[in-house]
Amino acid sequence: MIDTTRAANLTATRARARMIEHLRKLGIRDEAVLDAMNRIPRHAFVEEALASRAYEDTALPLGFQQTISQPFVVARMMELLAAGGRALGKTLEIGTGCGYQAAVLSCMASDVYTMERIAKLLDKARANLRPLRLPNVRLKHGDGNLGLPEVAPFDSIILAAAAESVPVKLREQLAPGGRMVMPLGSTQQIILLIERTAAGTFKESRLDAVRFVPLLPGTE
Numbered sequence: 582m583i584d585t586t587r588a589a590n591l592t593a594t595r596a597r598a599r600m601i602e603h604l605r606k607l608g609i610r611d612e613a614v615l616d617a618m619n620r621i622p623r624h625a626f627v628e629e630a631l632a633s634r635a636y637e638d639t640a641l642p643l644g645f646q647q648t649i650s651q652p653f654v655v656a657r658m659m660e661l662l663a664a665g666g667r668a669l670g671k672t673l674e675i676g677t678g679c680g681y682q683a684a685v686l687s688c689m690a691s692d693v694y695t696m697e698r699i700a701k702l703l704d705k706a707r708a709n710l711r712p713l714r715l716p717n718v719r720l721k722h723g724d725g726n727l728g729l730p731e732v733a734p735f736d737s738i739i740l741a742a743a744a745e746s747v748p749v750k751l752r753e754q755l756a757p758g759g760r761m762v763m764p765l766g767s768t769q770q771i772i773l774l775i776e777r778t779a780a781g782t783f784k785e786s787r788l789d790a791v792r793f794v795p796l797l798p799g800t801e
Contacts, residue, residue: 670736
């Protein structure tokens with residue numbers, strides 16, 4: 582008799598390995614990022630009907646007009662945060678979605694605080710994350726534009742939704758020596774890297790073209 586669970590896990594492991602090789606071919610070089618993405622089962626974070634597509638390099642719908650980000654974009658943004666062998670430290674994620682990116686971040690950050698404005702989507706992320714038993718991930722229902730001032734400052738901040746301008750509250754919550762990576766723009770979007778110097782000044786770098794859902798205010 583075939584052990585269907587074991588067969589499914591083996592299939593997912595092979596598919597994940599192919600995804601990692603694909604990311605290498607696209608230029609992702611940070612082995613810590615690749616290892617983190619290899620450790621987290623992306624198929625456990627998508628709808629069952631889409632599980633067979635979980636390791637394709639594409640965004641997939643989550644419901645609530647949200648998506649799980651394309652694997653390359655997740656890897657690229659994390660590589661920017663960790664460039665130069667930098668530790669991610671205490672990390673704030675804006676846009677929990679299904680919880681996948683928070684799980685990947687947990688492999689590299691000391692603590693991950695992840696915010697989601699849609700309560701039902703946050704419940705789904707919590708259910709997805711529970712089997713992984715990640716002690717350093719904390720979920721928060723709230724307006725990501727405001728961040729978490731009670732926990733700040735953060736060594737790393739990453740946004741999974743595009744803002745038309747840099748949220749002032751988030752920039753203020755970035756620690757000296759910290760980095761923030763976010764999609765910026767509306768119809769045309771790019772990845773923006775913000776680095777805060779030890780003296781507290783900011784440096785911005787405009788990078789790859791991307792496509793994200795918009796960062797909206799408030800909660801629901």
